[in-house]
Amino acid sequence: MTAALVLNPATVQELVDSLDAEFAVQLMDAFLKDSPHLLEDIRQGLRHDDAELVRRAAHTLKSNSLTFGLEQLAPRCQDLEHLAAGGGLGDAESLARSVEACYAPARQAVQAARADLSQGRPSP
Template sequence: MSQAKSVDADVIENLKSLGGMELLAELHTVFISTSEALIADLHKALAAGDALGVQEKAHSLKSSSGNMGALQLSQICMQLEKMGQTKDLSQAKDLAQKLDVEFKQVSLELRQIVAAQ
């Protein structure tokens, strides 16, 4: 299976080496719930044309995504963060849709990783 993964296996292995599957399962739960709230808030900020809100939510999500090995999701967040910084949200709606799709994939992969252990 040569399909690209949304979650970096090396990051997951590093997390497991730090605290085992219990830690990974707990981090997964916190990451998903926190990310869902951040994404909802990001969409609200985007709908309101709130560039600072987009920047702040994208920044928070960028960091946590990277820490969980969701590197593509983190990259999307970095782009949204930059759009917020420059106050140019003209392409942000399309990018936010990509973020939604990627987050669903990350959620699925993390759930499978935790369930398989």
């Protein structure tokens, strides 16, 4: 996956336009710091059959992903959130693997957009 397919540059530009580049960079920093913990919460929730922990972590990761237009990651998080909201984790392992597979390219795309914004270049 390339960054263009992973992160919607129009969404990032809307974020910059509605806030400013400096604040958008701060939000990106928060995403980069917090998202690994959310993935770990999903893993922990699956290990301990804690659907509520999985639901909350997937919901937060989805919301954060939508902020940056992470178009591959957000819908997978939403699917996992909806499954866990039903109280069961039947297919959650495969959905969690899908979330994990989309996360690395999403993280790289956010890092690239962050670098561009912090150096005064337009978003990708």
